[in-house]
Amino acid sequence: MRVKNADPAAIVPPRVAVRTWVAIALFTAFALVPVLAGWLDDPFLLVTATRIVVFALAAMALDLILGYGAMVSFGHAAYLGIGAYAVAILSSYGITDLGLHLLAALVVSAIFAAITGGISLRTRGVYFIMITLAFGQMAYFFFVSLSGFGGDDGLTLRQRSTVFGQPLLENDLALFYIALGFLVALFGFSAALVRSRFGRVLTGTRENRIRMQAIGFSPFPYQLTAFVISGCMTSVAGVLLANQSEFVSPAFMNWHRSGELIVMVVLGGIGNLTGAIGGAIIALLLEDWLAVLTQHWRLFFGLFLVLVVLYAPGGMTGLIRRIMGRAP
Amino acid sequence: MTSLFLLQLLNGVQFGVLLFLIAAGLTLVFGIMDFVNLAHGVLYMVGAYLMAAFTMITGSFAAGLLLALAATLVFGLALEFLVFRRLYERSHLDQVLATFGLVMIVNEGVKILWGTAPLTVPMPTLLSGSIPLAGPLQYPVYRVAIIAAGLVTALGLWLVINHTRIGMLLRAGASHRSTVSALGVNVSRLFTLVFAVGAMLAGFAGAIISPILSVDTGMGESVLILAFVVIVIGGIGSIRGAFLGALLVGVVDTLGRSFGPILLRTIMDPAAASQTGRTLAPMVVYILMAAILFARPAGLFGRNTS
Amino acid sequence: MSVPLLSARNLHKAYGALQVTDDLSLEIIEGELQAIIGPNGAGKTTLIAQLSGQLRPDSGQIAYEGRDITRLKMHERVRLGMARSFQITSILPGFTMLENVAMAVQARSGSSFRFFGSAARERALNEAAMAALAEVGLEDRAHRIAGPMSHGEHRQLEIAIALATKPRLLLLDEPLAGTGGEEAEHLVALFRRLKSRLTLVLIEHDMQAVFALADRISVLVYGRIIASGSPDEIRRDPAVRAAYLGEEVA
Numbered sequence: 001m002r003v004k005n006a007d008p009a010a011i012v013p014p015r016v017a018v019r020t021w022v023a024i025a026l027f028t029a030f031a032l033v034p035v036l037a038g039w040l041d042d043p044f045l046l047v048t049a050t051r052i053v054v055f056a057l058a059a060m061a062l063d064l065i066l067g068y069g070a071m072v073s074f075g076h077a078a079y080l081g082i083g084a085y086a087v088a089i090l091s092s093y094g095i096t097d098l099g100l101h102l103l104a105a106l107v108v109s110a111i112f113a114a115i116t117g118g119i120s121l122r123t124r125g126v127y128f129i130m131i132t133l134a135f136g137q138m139a140y141f142f143f144v145s146l147s148g149f150g151g152d153d154g155l156t157l158r159q160r161s162t163v164f165g166q167p168l169l170e171n172d173l174a175l176f177y178i179a180l181g182f183l184v185a186l187f188g189f190s191a192a193l194v195r196s197r198f199g200r201v202l203t204g205t206r207e208n209r210i211r212m213q214a215i216g217f218s219p220f221p222y223q224l225t226a227f228v229i230s231g232c233m234t235s236v237a238g239v240l241l242a243n244q245s246e247f248v249s250p251a252f253m254n255w256h257r258s259g260e261l262i263v264m265v266v267l268g269g270i271g272n273l274t275g276a277i278g279g280a281i282i283a284l285l286l287e288d289w290l291a292v293l294t295q296h297w298r299l300f301f302g303l304f305l306v307l308v309v310l311y312a313p314g315g316m317t318g319l320i321r322r323i324m325g326r327a328p
Numbered sequence: 329m330t331s332l333f334l335l336q337l338l339n340g341v342q343f344g345v346l347l348f349l350i351a352a353g354l355t356l357v358f359g360i361m362d363f364v365n366l367a368h369g370v371l372y373m374v375g376a377y378l379m380a381a382f383t384m385i386t387g388s389f390a391a392g393l394l395l396a397l398a399a400t401l402v403f404g405l406a407l408e409f410l411v412f413r414r415l416y417e418r419s420h421l422d423q424v425l426a427t428f429g430l431v432m433i434v435n436e437g438v439k440i441l442w443g444t445a446p447l448t449v450p451m452p453t454l455l456s457g458s459i460p461l462a463g464p465l466q467y468p469v470y471r472v473a474i475i476a477a478g479l480v481t482a483l484g485l486w487l488v489i490n491h492t493r494i495g496m497l498l499r500a501g502a503s504h505r506s507t508v509s510a511l512g513v514n515v516s517r518l519f520t521l522v523f524a525v526g527a528m529l530a531g532f533a534g535a536i537i538s539p540i541l542s543v544d545t546g547m548g549e550s551v552l553i554l555a556f557v558v559i560v561i562g563g564i565g566s567i568r569g570a571f572l573g574a575l576l577v578g579v580v581d582t583l584g585r586s587f588g589p590i591l592l593r594t595i596m597d598p599a600a601a602s603q604t605g606r607t608l609a610p611m612v613v614y615i616l617m618a619a620i621l622f623a624r625p626a627g628l629f630g631r632n633t634s
Numbered sequence: 635m636s637v638p639l640l641s642a643r644n645l646h647k648a649y650g651a652l653q654v655t656d657d658l659s660l661e662i663i664e665g666e667l668q669a670i671i672g673p674n675g676a677g678k679t680t681l682i683a684q685l686s687g688q689l690r691p692d693s694g695q696i697a698y699e700g701r702d703i704t705r706l707k708m709h710e711r712v713r714l715g716m717a718r719s720f721q722i723t724s725i726l727p728g729f730t731m732l733e734n735v736a737m738a739v740q741a742r743s744g745s746s747f748r749f750f751g752s753a754a755r756e757r758a759l760n761e762a763a764m765a766a767l768a769e770v771g772l773e774d775r776a777h778r779i780a781g782p783m784s785h786g787e788h789r790q791l792e793i794a795i796a797l798a799t800k801p802r803l804l805l806l807d808e809p810l811a812g813t814g815g816e817e818a819e820h821l822v823a824l825f826r827r828l829k830s831r832l833t834l835v836l837i838e839h840d841m842q843a844v845f846a847l848a849d850r851i852s853v854l855v856y857g858r859i860i861a862s863g864s865p866d867e868i869r870r871d872p873a874v875r876a877a878y879l880g881e882e883v884a
Contacts, residue, residue, distance in 0.1 A: 066421075072420055072421055072424060074424070116618075119618050119621055119622055122621065122622075122625040123621065123625050123626075125362070125420060126358050126362065126364050126420060126564060127560060127564065127625075127626075129364055129420060129424060130364075130556040130557075130559065130560050131560055131617070131621065133553060133556060134553060134556055134557050134560065134614055134617060135614065135618075137553045137614070138610075138611050138614035138615075141610035141611055141614075142607060142610075142611060144610070145606045145607040145609075145610060146607070147603070147606070148603075192749070192750050192751075193749050193750075195752045195753065195754065196748055196749050196750055196751055196752065196753055197740055197745075197746045197747075197748040197751070197753045197756075198746055198747055198748055198749050199749075199753070200733075200737060200740065200746075200753045201737075201740075201746045203726075203728075203729075204726050204729070204737050207726040207727060207728050207729065208724055208725065208726050208727070210688070210720075210724055211720075211724045211725060211726060211795075212709075212737075213688075213707070213708045213709045213712075214686070214688075214708060214709075214712065214717070214718055214720070214724065214796075215709075215712060215717075215737060215738040215741045215795060215796075215798075215799050216709050216712035216713050216738075216741035216742060216799060217709055217741055217746070218707070218709045218710075221747075222746070222747075225747070255549070255553065259366075259424075259428045262421070262424060262425065262428070263425060263428070266421060266422075266425050270421070296436050296439070296440055298432045298433075298435065298436040299432070299433050299436035299437060299440070301429075301432055302428075302429040302430060302431070302432030302433035302436065303429065303433055304429070305425055305426065305428060305429030305432070306411060306426050306429040306430060306433070308425070309415070309418070309422045309425050309426040309429070310411075310414055310426065313418075313422065
């Protein structure tokens with residue numbers, strides 16, 4: 001055997017490094033936001049930052065299946081809603097513990113994802129998009145019909161989740177850092193996941209499904225598992241979102257919300273986790289900024305989306321690559 | 329009970345016919361161009377708004393309808409020319425994103441032009457009133473007219489698709505996309521044509537429903553998603569599938585909402601039945617979709633994707 | 635007579651009115667290299683697709699070591715020891731050459747439901763993958779992204795991927811198509827080496843290669859096998875000459 005590379009087993013793919021550094025830079029910047037808010041004496045900055053962190057988490061979860069698994073789920077807002085309603089419904093029965101809220105959110109999401117994913121994943125392409133959208137809408141109508149929990153109007157939380165009996169999250173700063181902690185931890189989890197054996201099967205299936213079958217893989221169980229993991233992660237974002245806004249409503253799971261999550265992932269650049277976080281920052285800041293300028297901000301946001309698709313394919317990651325002179 | 333059933337059945341058929349008008353163009357766009365168009369519901373909404381505007385200006389239902397149809401067609405062609413034709417070769421994800429952007433633009437544009445208050449369109453006198461159905465039962469003439477218009481359109485589409493050269497190309501294109509270009513057909517003109525017809529049908533649906541529904545900005549979205557359900561059930565690219573799927577969804581949705589609670593009352597106490605019925609009724613069509621997909625992943629008349 | 639490694643009996647497959655596999659029966663004996671030749675549109679690729687499990691025949695049976703595998707899916711047949719290459723190159727374009735092959739090694743070594751630990755650092759996967767790459771002569775390009783590589787390199791890579799699944803039976807669908815002089819020679823030499831340890835089914839248009847390599851040749855025309863035998867028998871068969879070979883190998 002003429003192996004030129006002395007130790008083939010020692011190879012680490014170099015493609016990971018840059019993104020991880022960008023992610024670390026973003027996390028550091030997030031961690032410093034409270035300091036900035038203190039200097040500027042702008043408490044609203046912290047609220048905005050918390051929202052961004054929460055949606056970054058949801059977008060990253062979506063990227064796990066959309067970017068790495070080529071599964072364009074258009075119903076992911078359902079999991080945000082499941083997480084949010086886990087907080088609201090349990091709290092209304094006097095169960096306020098964050099751990100239990102998370103547990104309930106994870107269990108319900110896992111079941112919902114396993115059932116709807118199991119059906120959706122029998123199809124691909126346009127079908128998959130439409131079916132996930134339809135299931136998302138089904139979840140939406142389900143929560144609309146829960147008249148005991150506010151129905152269409154939603155319901156205001158009496159208090160935020162408690163941690164070991166302590167009303168820790170009532171402090172906005174604590175909530176922000178806990179949300180950021182979840183984002184960083186789940187980023188680490190996702191980054192490990194995509195590099196693992198499992199992640200490789202997922203990416204391999206995205207690249208060429210038939211090829212994967214021809215070497216002995218059945219894509220379905222891997223895709224379904226990824227779908228469930230992604231749904232569960234999104235529901236964690238939902239739990240945090242309910243705490244941040246102290247209010248839940250079916251509007252959390254409207255199909256526009258699912259669309260916005262896709263927007264975030266694509267704006268940042270799909271299939272690298274960091275991009276989804278960047279995309280959430282861009283999308284939410286742009287929304288806030290446009291909303292200050294005009295009440296018809298959706299018109300301009302929509303225009304922005306169309307222009308990005310037509311003239312900046314690959315989102316921010318693609319743009320950066322083109323600027324740096326690399327093929328997208 | 330029987331007469332109520334008959335009434336709701338007719339309402340279901342009328343809703344189904346409406347869904348068919350929306351889904352017919354959309355399923356061809358999906359099937360032939362493999363193009364995800366979230367903005368199709370917007371055309372339905374624009375059709376209704378234009379109808380409201382033109383009937384007000386002209387004071388005539390017929391003139392308003394004709395003008396609204398023409399204007400929706402122009403609007404659809406403008407969208408195709410400006411945006412869609414640049415997206416046919418792109419990934420589904422890009423198509424989702426760009427058409428999602430269009431939904432935001434048009435929804436907001438409509439709000440700017442017509443405000444947020446719902447509009448109403450007067451019922452044409454010729455089609456107002458009711459006809460006797462069975463015994464003392466009456467049914468609005470206008471709804472009958474909608475059903476008739478939908479069925480005539482379906483028949484027309486069926487004739488075009490099964491008995492003309494363009495229809496032959498459409499059928500070939502929907503099942504084997506690459507063959508159409510191999511036949512030496514100007515594909516981009518065919519796409520534009522399909523798109524234009526789809527836009528006009530959706531606009532037509534919006535226009536004719538406007539006298540019995542309030543015209544507002546959200547109206548395109550709920551029907552869009554139900555149209556997706558119709559297409560998924562019927563099978564992408566199949567007009568026949570869209571027709572049966574639409575009737576099925578229309579009837580099941582309507583009957584589920586009115587009779588679900590009544591049926592549940594036979595197995596549980598009234599209060600629980602009413603709550604469970606309200607919860608389940610809007611979900612019935614999605615459960616139906618899931619069940620059909622479970623048995624036939626490509627829909628009732630779809631080509632197998634796997 | 636011993637049980638053939640792979641046998642197909644009375645296979646039928648139609649696309650609409652077009653009968654692409656028409657009552658086809660076939661036996662692959664362990665250790666032999668059987669070539670399947672035939673004009674374009676004879677149904678060769680469709681046959682491979684049915685043998686490998688990508689397509690289900692309309693009727694008929696396929697057996698592997700005497701066991702009925704007609705209803706097994708492609709990935710299940712791979713686990714029994716069947717591997718294939720594709721007529722139109724099928725690789726993971728965004729992966730490196732090594733990763734492409736390591737993926738195939740991973741498929742047969744342990745569970746892939748492992749969520750932690752870098753697959754790229756698994757020594758066992760990389761070493762086996764490297765060995766398969768070396769077998770086809772690609773070891774020096776192991777860390778290049780596969781997509782942009784040349785057509786010839788893609789053909790070699792496909793063989794390496796198939797070998798990495800450790801097959802007993804290898805189905806090759808026009809592996810030489812589109813390769814030129816030196817590349818083709820290289821692949822033919824490789825197949826000659828593989829012959830000694832694998833059972834091979836070779837679909838190929840390159841008659842020189844087919845007659846040099848094959849122990850047995852089956853001729854497929856309009857979905858039917860019209861002749862089957864040693865290269866010499868096929869060369870002499872008047873029906874084959876009339877239907878297909880013409881003056882090519884006279």
